[in-house]
Structures are given as structure tokens and as C-alpha cells.
Amino acid sequence: MSSQPNYFIECRNLHYQVDDRAIFSDLNLKIEVGSITAILGPSGTGKTTLLKLLCGQLKPTTGAVIVDGCDLADLSRKELLYLRKRLSLLFQSGALFTDLTVFENVAFPLREHTKLPEHMIRDLVLLRLESVGLRDTANLMPAALSGGMARRVALARSLALDPEFIMYDEPFTGQDPISMNVLLKLIAQTHENLALTSVLVSHDVKEALSIADTVLVLNHGKVQARGSPEQMQAHTDPFIQQFLFGKGVEGEPFDCAIESLREQVLHE
């Protein structure tokens, strides 16, 4: 069903609005099959919202999200659920089911979508947990895990069904350097071993750039720049240089309509 076999996900003229604020206006982006794409941008530009739009959880106000040739808006609820078996999204907090054990959490997608016998499910779950280095936590409840460990278990769960496409929502936020390295290696290895298409959303620039092969920089609801990490290095846009590499001084205000600090303090 792929009309454009090179692009796994596309956004065309995407416009998304919440109340009166336009979060994305006329957004166009393409994610190539087999790439690791890092979507970077300042906090608050709506990166998580973008992920939710890409997997169909949110509907765009206007414009289209095309996944593997299918426009998400055309799919029925059932077809959408079916498509989602090939996608996976790793949430910032892991989003493990708190009433199930670690083992049950990872087994969940297998139990739901396959009719595999119990002993096969057991083997698969243990293999997945081993690949994220947490096989010994199988019988613990999610509440007993640290944040980093929960995230790794969630990664095991996301990979349980061998998806084609995986999205990571702020995977590096709040991690200590060791867990950070473990995660980076995991993401890179998984990407290669399973021939996935990966999308990372983050504001941890250095880490994201170290494993990505394509970089998209979002700002003010639009794609500010697109290219490989090397191309980003050489980019001339001052915002890119400042955001990615820390060059420059002035911070961007959140809401451009606010008066300058001087006016607010002296004249109010």
C-alpha cells in the first residue's frame, strides 16, 4: 500500500491548534525508512504533541499524516488499531501498567495480539528483558523500579512485537551518565538489529546527535532545519547554532507578544 516507499511517515501541511494557539502551522516533514531521526527543539514547541499526531492519537486540525502510504484520517478505528501493531511509542515516564508485574507488562502486547502458547511468550519476554539488561526484575512491580529501569522495561515492552517503527519521547531526560550511555547503546543497537525506523524527540542535543543520522529542528511550529548532524554543524542560521551548540546569548521568549522586560518592570 506504499505510494512512496522511501518515506515511512509524512506530514503534509499539518496544522494543529489547541484553543487559540496554533501549535503547528503548515508543517511538512518526511521520515525515511530505516533512518534514525532526531527531532529537536526548545521545550514547549510541541514535540510530544507531534509524536501523538504521528501515531494518530491526536487528529490534526487540517492537513494530513500519512503512515506507510495510508492517510490516518481515512482509517477506521479498527484499522488504526491494526496499524498501531507496527508502531511503538516509548513514553517519557515509561507508562508501565502499575497493576501488572514487569513480566506481565512486557508480555502484554504478546498476549493481546498473538495466540502464542504460554511457554513461547515466557521465552520471548525473558529474551527481551535480557536485551535491556533487566531479566532479574521480572517479578517486581513497576513501583519498585527506578525511573531509568522503568524506561528500559518499557523499551522491552515496546519491542515485544518486533515493530517496524519506534518513537522515543524524551528518552534521555533526567538520566545519570551511566544510564544515559546504556540507553544510547540500546537505542542504536536495537535500531540496527531490528532494522527499525526510529524517531527520537529530545532536547538533549549532544546525545541525540551522537546516534541520529537525520536531524529535524522544530521551532515555532515549523521545521527550522533538516539535515545530517554534519550539515547541522555547518548551518548558518543563528538559532540553530545557538540551540544546538550553545552559541549566542539571548534566550527566546515563550510568547512573542510579551513586552520587553524593561517596559514591564519600569512601567507597570
Added chain:
Amino acid sequence: MQSKSIEMAVGLFVVAAMFGLLVLALNVSGLRIQGDDDVYYLYARFENSSGLSERAKVSLSGVVVGRVVDIRLDTQSYVSVVKMAIEKGVPLSMDTSASILTSGLLGEKYIGLSIGADEEYLLSGDVIEDTQSAIVLEELIGQFIFSKTSESP
């Protein structure tokens, strides 16, 4: 496994509630499992059956032998026709009388049967003619006042 004990607890809960319902049915509401085969129907005509309601009891010598199932107005003779379901094991003579009595001082109305000496028995669908209507309090007071005033010279 934890789910086994949960299932057992739920099972106990449901059984307890069902049992509770049974107790409510039998002990509290006095529901008696009575089929239609066990009763035969008799009619009684009363001048005034005020206060008598459907499901009121019908008793003979103080023992409940049946229930009132229907109360209608006979539009031709303007009397109240009461249909009663009597247990089959209770034969009533042809000259049985039926009165509407009050249980207690301000209690509910019920039908009291008084058996006669006739050798023939009432069959299903027969009508009891010898009846005593309900005592209406206002009429009683009216009678009392009337008799009192007619006494004094």
C-alpha cells in the same frame, strides 16, 4: 495465585447476596411458592368493601386459607365483587358466610370466613351470598350519634 483468592472472594460475595435475597424472600416477605393448581376461586358480593385491598388475606377460624386476588364493581347491581383464591385442601360449605373484618384496632382489612352446616360444598366459581360488609368508621359514629339523639326525649 492471587487471582484464585480473588475469585473465591467474589464467588462468596455473590453467593452470600443470593442467599440474602432468598432470606428476604422467605423470612421477610413471607413469599410462598404457590402454584395455580393449588387454589380454587370463589366470589363474594359485598355492599361496601372499603378498605379491603388485593392480596388481603382470607382466613377461616383465624387460619389464613387464601388471598383476595381481585376486587371489581358490578355495574348492574352496584355491589363490590371480590374474587378470592382459596387453598384446595379447604372445602367450604354452601352456606359459608364472609365478613370484612379489621385486624387490630386500626389495622388492615381482611376477609373472615364462617363455615355453616350445609352438606354441600362450594365449587370453583361459586358465589358466597351471605356477606357482612366492612364497617366504615364514619357510619358507625353516625349510627351512634343517631341512636343517642333518638334516646333523649
Added chain:
Amino acid sequence: MSNYVAALGAKYIRVFQLIGRSGLFLISILNWGSGFKGPFSRLVKQVYHLGVLSLPIILVAGTFVGMVLALQGYYILSNYGSQEAVGQMVALSLLREFGPVVSALLFVGRAGSALTAEIGLMKTTEQLSAMEIMGVDPFQRIFSPRLWAGVVSLPLLTVLFSLLGIYGGAFVAVNMLGIYEGSYWSNMQQSVLFYDDVLKGVIKGVVFAFVCTWIALFHGWQAKPTSEGVSRATTATVVQGSLAVLGLDFILTAVMLGGF
């Protein structure tokens, strides 16, 4: 001035939108999915959480309510010399009104708020989103078993509440007030009708169960994913659920007694 009217109008429009949304929500959660084994075991687990865990409060409350009814009823009835009717009074009040209504109010407070908090928390920690993205319908897996568990549990709890109330009342009447045990029960048996009193009470229980559980689930689903949002949702469940029970009770009683 026109601003005020516009604001008022907007508020009412929002109320209707809310009702509409909750109606659509209800329709989505009625279906508990295909197959029998999986959905049934989920149902059983929820009946445990909603029904069995509510037993302590229901049983204790039922006993005390019955005992108080007997006490109060005795003193009122003795003014008319009809103390013997206390059994009838306790039984009818419980079966027709106190049983269904008080059980429902306690249910809303205990089980309803727990439901809303649980679902609100699942929403906050993105468990619902995660489930959706994994291709599992959270309406079928999470919401539907809870709805049907509520519909099953509350009528059962109501029966137990009324039962304990009647026996509690018996205890007080016979042991404390000196009513002859035989007359407590026989008076009751003569005036309580199974189809009219017991079953109608259970029917009320079913209606309350449906509405209360629906409200609890809806507010959990709608909660803003912050701690303040969840607490607001829980409060809304208890307040709206309680008011709904009382309002419905009036309507149901009017229909059952007067045949409107």
C-alpha cells in the same frame, strides 16, 4: 450586560456538550470485548475491587441504620399504640428506600471515588495512551469491566445492606425494646411483598449502580492529567453521583408508587 448573558449561555452550552460527551462515552464502554474467558476474569477482578472491598462499610452501615430505624420507629409508633408494627416499618423503609439509597451513596463515596482516582491516575501516567498505541482498546479492557462490575455489585450490596438492617432492627426490637420476636417477624411478613418491595428495591439498586459507575468512569476519563485535575474529578464524582442517586430515587419512587 450582553457579556454576562453570553457567558451564561456558554456555560449552558458546555453543560449540554458535557452530557452529550458522557452519553457517547457510555455507548463506547458498553462493549466488553469478544470471547468469554478474558473479559469474564477481568469482570471478576473488578467485582472484587468494587463489591467485595465495599462489604465492610456496607455491612456495618446497614446494621446500624436498621438498629436506629427500630429505635426511632418504636418511639414514634408507641404514640399510636402500634409498637408491634416496628418490624414492618423497619423492613419497608429499608427495602424500599434506605437500602438502595444509602448503599448507593456509600458506594459512590467509596468505590466511585476509588474508580475515578484510579483511572485519573492511569491517564496521568499515560497508561491509557500507551495501551491505545499498543493497539488495545482501553474502553474494552479498562472501562467496560468496571462498568459491568459496578452494575453487578451494587444491587448485591443493597440486598445485604437491607438484610443486615432488618436483622439489626430485630436485635434492637427484641432485646432492647421488648417486642415479642414472633410479632416482629409475622407483622413484617404480612406486609412486605416480595415483588413490590424487595424486587423494586433491587431494581433501584441496578439503576443507581449504572448511573454511579458511569459517572465515576466518565470523570476519571475526563480528568486533567495533573494531581489537581484528578482530585477535582474525584470530588465531582462523589458530588454528582450522590445528587444523581437522590434525584433518581425521587423519580423512581414516584413511578413505582404512583405510576406516573
